Amino acid sequence: MPVDVTAADMERLDTLVTTRRRIRRGTPLYSRGDRFTALYAIRSGFFKTRVTTNDGREQVTGFQMAGEIMGLDGIVSDLHTCDALALEDAEVCEMPYERIEDLSREVPALQTHVHKIMSREIVREHGVMLLLGSMRAEERVASFLLNLLQRLHARGFSEAELVLRMTREEIGSYLGLTLETVSRTFSRFAEERLIEVRHRHVRILDGRGLEAIVASANGR
Amino acid sequence: MPVDVTAADMERLDTLVTTRRRIRRGTPLYSRGDRFTALYAIRSGFFKTRVTTNDGREQVTGFQMAGEIMGLDGIVSDLHTCDALALEDAEVCEMPYERIEDLSREVPALQTHVHKIMSREIVREHGVMLLLGSMRAEERVASFLLNLLQRLHARGFSEAELVLRMTREEIGSYLGLTLETVSRTFSRFAEERLIEVRHRHVRILDGRGLEAIVASANGR
DNA sequence: CGTCACGTTGACTAATTTCAATAACGGTGG
DNA sequence: CCACCGTTATTGAAATTAGTCAACGTGACG
Structure with a gap:
């Protein structure tokens, strides 16, 4: 209030x-x-x-x-x-x-x-x-990470690091993807050095890169 | 009120x-x-x-x-x-x-x-x-038709017939599908004698059939 | 220290999109 | 009232994305 x-x-x-x-x-x-x-x-x-x-x-x-x-x-x-x-x-x-x-x-x-x-x-x-209607898997996952990050940051947590409280399956359900696709997308982001993932610990290496993925905007 | x-x-x-x-x-x-x-x-x-x-x-x-x-x-x-x-x-x-x-x-x-x-x-x-997160194309389209129908019926219109006010592209955008997929799905429903489609005029032949498609519930 | 839930990865399959060509309206103006 | 044009819709074939099934790791927790 x-x-x-x-x-x-x-x-x-x-x-x-x-x-x-x-x-x-x-x-x-x-x-x-x-x-x-x-x-x-x-x-x-x-x-x-x-x-x-x-x-x-x-x-x-x-x-x-x-x-x-x-x-x-x-x-x-x-x-x-x-x-x-x-x-x-x-x-x-x-x-x-x-x-x-x-x-x-x-x-x-x-x-x-x-x-x-x-x-x-x-x-x-x-x-x-x-997100659900117009984004591809990579865009959804990047968008999800950035959203969590921003909300955590607003609460005083790090801008570059977060601990996921939910399983891959729960993320997948939220994003309209399977848990495998979520996992693979995390792995791909890690390969591209956008993030580091260890289980539920995620470190953002290149926030701009993630933003670029969201903004890639094919839009169906 | x-x-x-x-x-x-x-x-x-x-x-x-x-x-x-x-x-x-x-x-x-x-x-x-x-x-x-x-x-x-x-x-x-x-x-x-x-x-x-x-x-x-x-x-x-x-x-x-x-x-x-x-x-x-x-x-x-x-x-x-x-x-x-x-x-x-x-x-x-x-x-x-x-x-x-x-x-x-x-x-x-x-x-x-x-x-x-x-x-x-x-x-x-x-x-x-x-709908967007867990349904397949057929389920989404069936669900869309039934929803429109129900709302029109509540306003005194027929339960078995409707005129779409929007384009296939607009339906597609709403349902997270391309306009082609919407069109194809209408055609498939027509083949199966679930509906009759003439452009924007849709007649429901088998409402139960449409409901069955929605309830098929693989759920991702 | 073992068990179980969670996560990763691979190979294959299915669904949907994309690209392209064609067809059918419907509104507008002659 | 009719013809024409642009928009809207249909359909096919190829390409792509994501899902499915399956095996294997790995960590957390009791």
Whole structure:
């Protein structure tokens, strides 16, 4: 919450968070079909969200880290429509949705903030659609690495190094590729001295090179 | 606006729509970079939205019809991040965003409604990600047809017949396929007596058959 | 110290794109 | 009202990309 809020407002906003919850690695914060009651702000840890279908299809829709908000999918139908799973031990703030609605009416800055969070998620998903609909495997993987890097950097981590919290299979699901293609693409990038990969540790040797791959833009 | 609103509320909600705008076929309702000022409710006509990148890539992010809301992408940054183009002559109601925020605070039913619209869009996009990330060409095209059909049916049109408002290329962009693949897939469906295609007129002969294709679910 | 999940790599296959040629509309203006 | 032009759609063949199947490493963890 940046923006102009009075001290009185701040006091009210403090009442937004009722609970902190610890989520152990591998366990769900919420699952498809769960009753929607709250939004969650990640304090620490790393999540993936995924949609699943009855016929066994699965798609990772995003990876979330500290400071990001989860649960927006549940508002429309009062039920969650996707799963949120912790990829490492995590802690979240639970913000009961009713309280968010009530407070939003009293604190316009909060109202605007909530709208922007939802709009940002819509715009983010547009970007994923662009990636899935128009990029080739190398472009997708380069784009994925640069995106993670940028978000980690914004949180004070290195610009040139990262530890993947997810498996090749999860990356593949997110990018619409098989785990083998993800692995091979990492290897190719390593051969070309764009990155160094050791398991889940990735060091960026040539960020510009990765950007060039994304911008190569055949665009179907 | 379904839900419980008093007569007094209704009167207020009437002031939400300030202008009706006619959009001629082929022209934008808004474009990337335009200042965001309002949301739009489609009264009649048919739109596509697309994201574009500086390097010339393009992705159709959706097709919108009467009753649907456009413009949510602009809230986060006060600028539109995608283009909305009329695929046929259309009419929209312009709802100034400031007024939406103001009224939302006074009419909780409107507040909830706005949140649900945004959440619904997020969930819709999850579905598109699933399609783009995990379906094969036939599944995507079948899924696309069934989705259009269902939405048209909900508006009183036939369940078994539709007129496409968009080109094969636009369908392809939306589905992450080339226009040739879309065309070939239509032809294959026609051969299999699932549909009849004459240019943009499509008649569904075997809806169950199309559903079976979607549910075939290899899931990558 | 062994087991199991995760990751890499290779060979082969299948799906989709690309390139190219042709056909069929539909809107526009004579 | 008809003819023409440009856009849109279809279809084929070749090329390419990514997927599938399979074998083998390797590390983390109990």
